[in-house]
Amino acid sequence: MFMQRAALTAARRAAVPVARRTFATSLVRCEAPKDKDVPAPQYKTLSEIRSRDDLFGPGAPVGTVPTDLNQSTGIERLEILGKVEGVDIFDMRPLDASRKGTVAEPILVRSAGEEQFAGCTGFPADSHNVIWVGMTRDRPVDRCSECGNVYKMDYVGPEDDGHGHHDHHGYEEPKTFADYVKPEYH
Incomplete structure (x- = not known):
């Protein structure tokens, strides 16, 4: 045990050349394209959406970071386009709690x-x-x-709804x- 400690202490004190690692940096500057004639992407409004194919974003221009509006697809894109136009697609407001629902007025x-x-x-x-x-x-x-x-x-x-039936395969x-x-x- 004593020999192990002595060997470790001697190894620490020995003059071993230490290879120092240098700190290097590289400067890379990325700039937006110089083309000023690149048109801004056109977005469809809610009234222009007719099928699922209309719910794909145009993507971001080269050299830029895409936003949600650029890259969203499907139902997420529908929700974002609705928010842009001020329409709450999913109607997340709470239900009417000012009265009690009855059979006559549910x-x-x-x-x-x-x-x-x-x-x-x-x-x-x-x-x-x-x-x-x-x-x-x-x-x-x-x-x-x-x-x-x-x-x-x-x-x-x-x-x-496209299913063509509502019998749920005989399930009652x-x-x-x-x-x-x-x-x-x-």
């Missing part, structure tokens, strides 16, 4: 899909924990099991208490 929930879920916190707002209420195109009205708020899905999507949707309510109570 709280409307917009949907572009086959089904939509709404989180009910009761009336007045935040009177119970969030209970998720599910609505479909086949059954657009549903009621919160805690407070009785009635929600109705307002379908705003395309009439023909499960029954709920709403299926057993007498028609005269509606």
Whole structure:
């Protein structure tokens, strides 16, 4: 043990030439192209979008860093173009909580899909924990099991969804208490 320590100490004290590494830098300057005749990319507005092919960005000009507007595609591009024009594509506003939804006047929930879920916190707002209420195109009205708020899905999507059928391959949707309510109570 003593010999190992002595050997380490002697090795540290020995005059070993140390190769020093120099610090070198290179200066590279990148400038934008000198062509002033490069036209700015043209963006389609929401009214000009007709198909999925219209939702591809033009990309960034050579020598520049692309922005989200340059490189976004698909539904993200649709959202960004909507924000540029001041349109909230996904309608992220909270639902109307100023009143209680009834069968005669339900709280409307917009949907572009086959089904939509709404989180009910009761009336007045935040009177119970969030209970998720599910609505479909086949059954657009549903009621919160805690407070009785009635929600109705307002379908705003395309009439023909491209599937050609709604039977879901023989799958029967499960029954709920709403299926057993007498028609005269509606």
